[in-house]
Amino acid sequence: MPLTYACHGAAREVTGSCHLIEAGGHRLLVDCGMFQGDRDTEAANAQPFGFDPASVDALLLTHAHLDHCGRIPLLVRQGFHGRILATSATRELVRVVLLDAASLQVEDAAHASRSSRNGQDHAAPLYDLDDALHALDFFDRGVGYDEATEVVPGIVARFLDAGHILGSASVRLDVRDGELHRSVLFSGDLGNPGRPLLRDPTPAPDADYVVMECTYGDRPHRPLPDSVQELFRAIRETAQRHGNVVIPTFALERAQEILYYLHQGLREGAIPAHVRVFLDSPMAISATEIFRRHPECFDQAFLDVLRHGDPFAMEGLHFTRSSVESMAINNIDGGAVILAGSGMCNGGRVRHHLKHNLWRERSSVVFVGYAAEGTLARRIVDGASSVRVFNEDIPVRAQVWTINGFSAHADRPSLLAWLGDRPRRQVLLVHGEYERGMRCFANVLASRGLAPQMPRMGERIDLD
Template structure:
């Protein structure tokens, strides 16, 4: 029995781990590497294994850095079963199709500008994504065992990160050896507005664990909501627009709920126009409505009674590009939520090009920004940024509110780990070096491993 690491090893993105046991090869996640230039060459590179030899793929959740290379895996020969929760399956279909469209558009853009020598072909296309969707097989339910094959059983456990997210326990038997191997996936903080808390299994032998915020704690959710409301009121007083770079999955829906509750309580004026300027976020919001089983009981009850928790006064869904462009005419009073959350692409870059130079504008960051991304550059205090070849002075008021993060913070991660029952080995992945090192120290005297890309560990 062994495990090898082919993504998110000593880095944040590209989650991809290969388990070999009982004569089978099982992949856990197959995500995109993300960063300042979308890392095309790294994503297009060799997986470190032959995709055709993989028997099945288990998917923890539908974020791009966990599912984004599945169509490429299929394109290169994978034909096994993909297993995920029902909500993850629906969201992953949306994410992969959107990603394929973006790769096709990027390839066409390179060809239009005569960059044929760069070899920038689409990583995969919509047909590859459709082929990947066809491979989704059995549906995992939280806490219920799935017999993958003789000697390997899987259980999916609530991870509290995004809709349908799971930690995956593999119970492995080979000859006389038995191992309980847990993949945390991405973990969410407790007491979220929409989701149930993470609920890990106990008595784990080895855990492969994310460390995105392993070196810091978030502000409380309530304090973050209060700060968010004040930032919106401040922008309203100053007569400017608000731009919120928004992750389409979870963050957009959570913010809609927070805005709804703020208006209902009087913390926010009811006359504000709110634009969800992201086709993907609009579609994701519809998917949320189909999966009350993955939401907190109070929200599930609302949905089952026909009361949409994501509708609020003044909300406009901006699906078409021409409608997005019309937002350029709005000079004040608008709250524009647009993707992507790290500002690496999407419509938010167009809004930032127009609004960053306006001192009456507020830009509110409410999520993680990886090193090298435009979001991180702005958050770190850059006075000038480049957008579409144009240098833009940053005059807008910048807010960073990290209590909305879908990731557990340092204390949350430690509490989650403490529930596992003293694993004999903790393998840290999915984090920057600083966060990973700090979390490893916090786990002392537990045995901790930080694998390199391509490294193999015997179980």
Template sequence: MIIYSCHGAAKQVTGSCHLITCNDRRVLIDCGMFQGSEEVERANAEPFGFDPAGIDVLLLTHAHLDHCGRIPLLVRRGFRGRILTTAATRELARVVMLDAAGLQEEDARRAQRNNRRGEAVAPPLYTLDDALHALDFFGADVGYDKTVPVVDGVSARFLDAGHILGSASILLELDDGKQHRRMLFSGDLGNPGRPLLRDPTPAPPADYVVMESTYGDRPHRSVPDSVDEMYQAIRDTVNRRGNVVIPTFALERTQEILYYLHRGIAGGAIPPHVRVFLDSPMAISATEIFRRHPECFDDGFLDELQHGDPFAMPGLHFTRETAESMAINNVDGGAIILAGSGMCNGGRVRHHLKHNLWRERCSVVFVGYAAEGTLARRIIDGAASVRVFNEEIPVRAQVWTINGFSAHADQPSLLAWLGDAPRRKVFLVHGEYGRGMQAMQETLAARGVGCQLPGLHEPIKID
């Protein structure tokens, strides 16, 4: 018997986690963190919906926090199996998990310092020691397009998903002795035509497909138009003698924005005297990892690498240390500040919002997805003020939302990736229930494709 169950990103965007049971062996695909409102994030500490000690192998699609962020907790609660993924994902996951652990420890210490009533303070979800211990379970790196044995009756093939460095869709061959089924997990799919990474590998034939639906309800704006709008936002803000704050995801989005800033300054679309601060230790480390994995790059980007550093530019400052980050607050104008996290729920970007969001001559430029309940989403949705570090900050800066930079495929690209091959069923996950997920379900149904939206922890027999 083959059973599939979804233990995260079920009728919501974050927390991706999927379980396949075949021949009484258990294979987990991803183990991500829930992100959003405080209520959503409380789910991170809840039981997984399965016994971590009973998982034989974890297959990791990519290193974003909502796909790998609970792996240290999985190990802490008893997982002792292998973790298989690509070389680039393994390196990035190390950075992401250690950074997440450090932030959780820091938040716990801050809560303890601010504890005036003597109430019990929640401990961090996991510690730096937990994250380091989790790294011991990563096995040999998996290359693209190579079939690897997983457990008895299960093999896997990793396909380039074009989402971030090392990202993969995973095709499982499942054989329980009575039937053979092919089940494809999309992971997060990249937006085709972007400059750094290859386009996603189209979905191969498979009986069942578990597909993300983040932007299942709409197309993206074109990349050239999005780049032009970002340049316009920067020029307008610099002319007002303000700062530009760009909340960025450390993996791939930051590198892509650096690439376009490099081109903008070199081509005259951005004033040459502007200062650029990459204020994210994780993004700095990720940029270094990028340079070590040319096997993931688009051919055109590989050619550019032969002629110089496409991320470098005059006035670029990498700020790893806290003191360097704090010094940016003294910059009155003419700066572009890239800092994480992209959804503004953690990281150094909150400090820069605190110092710039209330200033009319400044701008905040959002270039990625913001889940419901996040600080980024509240700003995007037009809040007059937002709470940052227990202080109410008025939103007076100009707010720009540019969705053409998204690392997620839009609706036309999702449909093109899926193709017209017959499927027994498509399971839609990783999307907003009332938006992308239901819109994609209706679109697929109109095409005669059987579709299901799994419930959290719901066991589904694969026949």
């Protein structure tokens, strides 16, 4: 039987992961994520998938980040009615992520409608809360790590710990047709080894074909201890100037990791005791509660910490769920550390905090995660003198820190270590900026005797 692969997202770019496998008359999808970036990039979310959603038998979800799961409600609304398989932790997190995404889309559409001029029509939201809730009905039971699960006759999936965020997985598909046996491994997003909360990624097992992310395929990360100390220094220096620190934070894993280090910094005196910490993200607050329910994902050292108390709790920590509490933070003149989403600053409450702090020389903005091309975060990181926030031009006078050692993505040495030196028929590179991480990583693999492919959007590749 023919075995084919088609890339319908994260093709020579970082967001929108969506991969279609066809074998034995069956169609499987791995991830169904949103495109994130500038307006033109995000407009792709409303475009056709490039395949008929009703023809897909099952969706295998690697993890709960929006660029991997964000278009699932749209997929269901357009006819998908198969099973959705994911780990238990991912199932819980996806509920929070999709409901939040639906609320934001409805809110943004309403705002655009109120702001319209000359009777111009504005696009409806991609989906609403009803669509998101309906999509959640298609999730099967949670799949355990290293558990063999028959997805359709002749195709067995095994989820392996990817160490990226809580519940994240690489997925290995075993395809059998009589005596013929082939295997395809999807890396998903791979985590950085040596993190304080989660286990290290499970190394890539035997597989004929590997579909692999390469977000940071062009460079190594800064050592984590150095990054932690730089974070503490940013907070100390800003506190001395009587300013606020805004940390655009991804709600899943990054927020919890930063809380863990802030707790550590306050306990050890590396951060001034008068600093108040605000986790201003309902999604991150819910995710922190979900964290506590999934010890199967934790590193042994973190499990030991959990036995002796709450590793996230600290003096001066405030969880702000309501919008009223969020707005009250803007009345604080200095000494606040504000963690808010989204990490790329394209949505969420962080935009309000940027509006109130970017223009203040006393304040700081600290980026601890990836900023995709076209996002507000990327424009600030790249040194824009002013940025547009809520239709207002805001001068960038705050000190901007970029600390890449906190990245939840594996760097080039870790990607190579994960792939190892097992023989492969083919490596397909996805989820990377073409001119940066992807081409550089492809050259490294070529120097090792591999000839990786970099699929284009919609490109269909015959794996036979």
